[in-house]
Amino acid sequence: MIDVPVLVVGGGPAGMSMSLLLDRFGIPNMLAEKRPSTTTHPKARGCTARTMEQFRVWGIEERVRKAALPQESDVACWCESLNGPLVAYTQPAPVQNTPAPRSIVPQDAVEEALADELATRPGVALRRRTEFLSLAQDAEVVTARLRDLDTGELLEVRARYLVGCDGANSRVRDAVGIEMEGPPTLALMANHYYRADVGHLPHVRSAIGFLVRPRDRSRPDVNVLATGPRGDRWLAVQKLRDGEEPMSEEDLIAFVREIWEIPDLPVQRINVMNWHMSAQVAQRFRCGRVFLAGDAAHRFPTAGGNGLNSGVQDVHNLAWKIAAVLSGHAAVSLVDTYEPERRPVAVSNTEFAVRNQGRMDEMDEAFRRRDEDPETWRRLLVDQDNQLHSDGQAMGYVYRSAAVVDDGSPLPPHDSRRYWPADRPGARFPHLWLDVDRTETTIDWFDTTFVLVCGPDADEWESTGTRLAGAGAPLRVRRLPHLLGPLTIRRDGAVLVRPDGHVAWQAPGAGAEAQLAVALDQVLAHVPDAASVAPSEARGVEA
Known part of the structure; x- marks a missing residue:
């Protein structure tokens, strides 16, 4: 039996942030993550000013920014081809009310910065390749069963609190019987992460993403997102039609060469990830001494970029409360305030993301009809600022x-x-x-x-x-x-x-x-x- 004040399950941005915060408060904790390393896929691409403020206080802001696009790239571009014409750009958001502006940085770089910082923290027992199996709890403790995926060894960990940060398909959430509310599938998506060095082109750092919308409807709509400052790593986000399979590697290479209009461009697929676009919030964020945070508690459409950020804000809210209770400064009832404070924010962020997805769908159709109805697509282009300029939602x-x-x-x-x-x-x-x-x-x-x-x-x-x-x-x-x-x-x-x-x-x-x-x-x-x-x-x- 291993005894620890807090067990954190899930080592993504929310879980690592929770573990880091607890250590900053002087609370020893264990972080259990089934993957062998940080993510190799840039799932999220952008940290709000509020998240960057926390990274500033934790001492990792500059490490995160080094992996980001230039500040002026915080715009979206609609086009038919990545070699032009680049038909329409949104307007960059104003920077004010913060010392740490939003950063267009991929999730893999954020995780690397958090992991580097955790490695310096003696109060964090990080166990990778460790799988959560089950839990039982009483009025005093939570006992979790874990498995070392390398050795097969079963571990029992007894903690005062357990925080489930184990993602959209959370086993912790299932273990305590908390249901999700909202549609589980708005769309089926495929992320194709690939390497293609086009950094020599002048426009590749001009936007966070290029929304390629061919007039020919038989060709796929793909969002091509930059994932770093060098112009050599990209994410092609494919919305799958009913019954459609993700592009094969051969099809991806042909597609990338076609949209860049460079027939001999070297293209290497790094990996591919299929996922469900959802709009769900957990009915409860707590069951006894078990809490949910991040994607375990809420799943948003990606429009507006609130997924990773909401998870960091969840644990920023929860960590100090658990620390105050465990150090004797507060009553146990303080942690009761986590759900009433964070769940309304999650509901608001879900509604915001759904509205944003509707904005983008409407804009896509207007973009294709821009020659016959130019006023509509121009109006909708301006309206995109209500998605991309979102300091009010973030702070x-x-x-x-x-x-x-x-x-x-x-x-x-x-x-x-x-x-x-x-x-x-x-x-x-x-x-x-x-x-x-x-x-x-x-x-x-x-x-x-x-x-x-x-x-x-x-x-x-x-x-x-x-x-x-x-x-x-x-x-x-x-x-x-x-x-x-x-x-x-x-x-x-x-x-x-x-x-x-x-x-x-x-x-x-x-x-x-x-x-x-x-x-x-x-x-x-x-x-x-x-x-x-x-x-x-x-x-x-x-x-």
């Missing part, structure tokens, strides 16, 4: 749960395209540059502990926060040098920000020490779990 959600002390102030309008910064409870605390050289931002403050953000003249709140931190509260105090951002607190006010960067409580002006203590108690419940991890097992939420 604008406002959590409402017992882990937020709601003050009744108006909610910022939900706008998937535009992000409206706010310092009200439940919202992401806004990004503000703190120095002239723009090297430090408020986003950098939020990592492994609560932060009391004080206004420039909030001497009383600064003293109060310092006293509470000195008495053992999981709290740091930071003072804003100015109020130049979209904040509603006054110069003598303060906000309490959670480790995930979302506001837990707000004091618009000066107040009494008891207010902050009560707010922290309300968020954490401040009733230690009777079976909390011993100090030798966990460093806890950093104070």
Whole structure:
């Protein structure tokens, strides 16, 4: 029997992020992944600004960006051939409200960066080629059965919590009997990952993807997506018609040469992946001491790029809560807030992705009829900005749960395209540059502990926060040098920000020490779990 505070099943972006976060909080954990290495297929292609902000705090942002397309490539192009004419480009999204803009980077590069960072973490027991078989749980622990795929050895792991990040066909989800809601198949797709060096052509880095839509309907519609900055690795995404088989390697080579109009172009297929486009959300994100995150909890159409990103945000929300409970800073009931905070976001992201897929389907048809109806396709091209410009969807959600002390102030309008910064409870605390050289931002403050953000003249709140931190509260105090951002607190006010960067409580002006203590108690419940991890097992939420 192996004992560990947390077992994470599934070593994709969500699982590795969960394991890394737990280690940052000082919580030892085991990560079990059945694959022998990180993915060899660029399933997702793009990290939102919110995800890149977290990578910045974790110290891996630059490693991820090195594998990305240039920032100006964040557009889509409709064409009939990749050798022109390139008929229509969308507009690049504005970059604001973040120190870490969206990055057009393939999932394989993201996984490599996370794996490199995990390798430096002594608190992570990473077991590759290890398969999850089953679990049983009671009020205190989860016991999972695993199998080493190299030796066949059966392992029993006993953990306080188990987090299932094991993908769309989650065995963990099946083991706890959680059903999915929504259509399991909107379309059948085939991803053809191939190598073809066309980096010498001037337009290959001009878009995240080229949507090849031949006028001849007998030829396939294929999205050709760049997967790296060198112009030598590509993903051809084929939508399969009823009864249609994916292109063979021979057909793929012929197709690639045809659409690039280079008859002798060397083409090598790396691998192919068939998949179902779905629009599903798990009915529940938790069963007892077992949680679901990432694709195990939700499956979206790819339009809008929210799959990988939603998984990272799931575990960013969950990790600090589990860490606070296991370190004795919070009651067990804190983890009850995971589902009410994250499931509504997953539902919203699903609806957003379905709308986006409809936009693309409508645009495809209008593109083919552009000569006879140019106004429609131009209007629909402009409308694509409502899919590709999505800072509001990525950063604008406002959590409402017992882990937020709601003050009744108006909610910022939900706008998937535009992000409206706010310092009200439940919202992401806004990004503000703190120095002239723009090297430090408020986003950098939020990592492994609560932060009391004080206004420039909030001497009383600064003293109060310092006293509470000195008495053992999981709290740091930071003072804003100015109020130049979209904040509603006054110069003598303060906000309490959670480790995930979302506001837990707000004091618009000066107040009494008891207010902050009560707010922290309300968020954490401040009733230690009777079976909390011993100090030798966990460093806890950093104070």
